[in-house]
Amino acid sequence: SSLFTREAGEGVCLFEMRTFDASPDRHAAVSKILYLVRHGEAVHNIEEKQAKRMATMAAEAMGHAPGSMAFKEMVEAARKAVLVDERLADAKLSAAGKVEALTAKEELTSLFRWLPEPTGIYVSPLQRALQTCAVLFPGHPGIHIREFLRERRTGLPCDERQPATCIASRKSFMHMSSNDLLRQDSEDRGHKSHGPCSLTELEDAARLRVRTSRLADFLFGLNDEAICVVTHKGFLRELERGLLGRPDAPEFGNCEVRVYRVHLREGHLSADLLYDADLQLQCSPRKLSIWRDVQEACVQETCVQGGA
Numbered sequence: 273s274s275l276f277t278r279e280a281g282e283g284v285c286l287f288e289m290r291t292f293d294a295s296p297d298r299h300a301a302v303s304k305i306l307y308l309v310r311h312g313e314a315v316h317n318i319e320e321k322q323a324k325r326m327a328t329m330a331a332e333a334m335g336h337a338p339g340s341m342a343f344k345e346m347v348e349a350a351r352k353a354v355l356v357d358e359r360l361a362d363a364k365l366s367a368a369g370k371v372e373a374l375t376a377k378e379e380l381t382s383l384f385r386w387l388p389e390p391t392g393i394y395v396s397p398l399q400r401a402l403q404t405c406a407v408l409f410p411g412h413p414g415i416h417i418r419e420f421l422r423e424r425r426t427g428l429p430c431d432e433r434q435p436a437t438c439i440a441s442r443k444s445f446m447h448m449s450s451n452d453l454l455r456q457d458s459e460d461r462g463h464k465s466h467g468p469c470s471l472t473e474l475e476d477a478a479r480l481r482v483r484t485s486r487l488a489d490f491l492f493g494l495n496d497e498a499i500c501v502v503t504h505k506g507f508l509r510e511l512e513r514g515l516l517g518r519p520d521a522p523e524f525g526n527c528e529v530r531v532y533r534v535h536l537r538e539g540h541l542s543a544d545l546l547y548d549a550d551l552q553l554q555c556s557p558r559k560l561s562i563w564r565d566v567q568e569a570c571v572q573e574t575c576v577q578g579g580a
Contacts, residue, residue: 312369
């Protein structure tokens with residue numbers, strides 16, 4: 273095994289980077305690199321911000337102290353009120369969101385100098401995530417759309433996707449595999465996965481966290497050494513604070529990128545955070561050089577072991 277370094281706060285943290293068999297048996301432990309990306313700003317996010325800003329001014333004018341129960345209730349009610357607009361159904365990226373995606377693409381390109389590029393890309397079926405993914409990985413042959421990566425089922429138009437046939441026919445998404453989505457829509461005749469959801473389909477944070485836990489078995493079944501998941505703030509929050517074992521993890525910003533090394537054994541997952549936005553600000557050219565040297569050493573070691 274080799275050592276992987278990262279700068280974190282004071283000093284340098286060392287992580288062991290193990291090579292692994294791409295087709296492990298169900299009892300062997302494997303390690304993978306997991307990129308997590310939130311979509312860029314969507315049009316409904318703009319409406320939310322404006323509504324919250326106006327509600328904040330109104331609450332303060334009524335004498336409600338910021339942070340009080342009455343203040344919070346007014347702001348939250350205003351936020352939800354704008355999101356019931358059917359014009360926000362399956363909300364698309366805003367102009368700013370597209371720029372954020374391009375910036376995230378540059379960030380990923382920099383990361384690929386010292387970490388393996390993902391061969392498997394898995395994305396939520398909601399339009400804002402698909403559009404972000406199309407910018408991040410244009411023409412990538414390994415993009416797959418997965419239903420379980422969607423945002424929490426809130427019952428709001430912005431969080432409901434289009435039918436799989438519509439997604440598959442979109443020119444900008446045609447290079448993405450929608451087979452899983454098409455099959456699900458075909459099988460779920462009496463249980464629509466798109467359009468307004470029923471009361472029994474609505475999810476709170478606890479139900480969403482249960483859904484995110486499916487990622488462990490999903491990753492274990494993949495042959496890819498490096499995987500990228502493009503999804504949503506709510507999904508990522510419950511994933512990090514639950515399965516990935518970071519109960520105090522801050523919420524993702526628009527198009528934020530975080531990278532984990534995950535250790536997988538059937539029925540178990542553990543994870544080390546390798547990169548996030550705060551770490552990016554602390555990175556020095558010297559440390560980036562060290563990371564590149566370590567990655568090259570891992571590749572050379574694998575070649576030597578393969579020829580032994």
